[in-house]
Amino acid sequence: VAILLLTDPQPSAPFREALARLAPGESILTDLETARARARDVEAIVLWRLEPGIASLFPRLKMLCASAGGVDKIMACTDRPAGLPVTRTIDADQNLQIAQFVAMMVLRHARRLALYEGQAQRKQWRRHPTPAASAITVGLLGLGASGQAVAAGLKALGMTVMGWSRTAREVPGVECHSGAQGLARMLPRSDVLVCLLPLTPQTSGLLGRDLFEQLPRGAFVVNVARGALLREHDLAAAVRSGQLAGAALDVQSREPLPPEDPLWDVPGVLVTPHIASLPAPDVVVAQVLENLARVRVGLAPLRQVDEQRGY
């Protein structure tokens, strides 16, 4: 039996090394040609994206294991076999990294770091008013594993935190909202809006003109979820009109974002190359092995994606 690594665009070597260390007895395949030749051995695929025509090659495949927290590029595959479990990775350290990244971007905006960096380049020593952290209200779209870590980080910095989820949630110290009405209540009070939603047919394109217009004028947007949640053209227009002060976009609709993309040139928008957090290969592999042990004895895997919800 074998585990197939299709982690591209992440390199497979760190996952292979982690597997060799944590489960020396397991057979590991890293290229499709070898895997085709041993099709009946493949029990699990560790992957970022599922291309059409792949899953059906392996008659004994027991599960698809996402090498990250997001599963959109697996769930969207048109010929994904019905009933084949998809699992995701939940890594506490990764969520802490996202919390750090969001805090850094919110503080960079609130404490006007880009302005001071520009001044420093001109050797200009000039102070500007800074809002107190307690005057900043952050709206979080998504109150899952990463959303809750982000909420804890921002609260520790003294900000007021609100959150929005699909189902009603209770998170200590966070004003929680859900459903369409909850979103409409939260948006007009969000000085900063942070997106931590999974990309599903329901959430795709949610961050567009209608939503931006409901934010207070001069709000700031942080997207650390998936690029397709946000309509980039609408965002650029909202920033240029002054409705938004700017945005920090760690994810984009096209990755890598090509140099000619107009998003790079929108003043106040900072594009980063999907680096808010990276899953630790050891954690991914440990969770795959835990689930492999379960499915081999007929148990359902843990951290399984709900087919109906799509996350």
Ligand SMILES: NC(=O)c1ccc[n+]([C@@H]2O[C@H](COP(=O)([O-])OP(=O)(O)OC[C@H]3O[C@@H](n4cnc5c(N)ncnc54)[C@H](OP(=O)(O)O)[C@@H]3O)[C@@H](O)[C@H]2O)c1
């Ligand atoms: N940039 C990065 O480095 C990076 C790293 C990790 C993850 N991510 C992205 O962040 C996403 C979220 O990760 P997570 O671990 O926090 O996911 P999660 O634990 O599954 O939480 C998702 C949250 O979004 C809410 N939600 C889902 N669909 C919704 C809808 N239609 N309307 C309102 N709320 C909805 C869920 O509501 P319920 O609570 O009601 O279920 C939940 O609160 C991932 O899917 C991934 O794409 C990015």
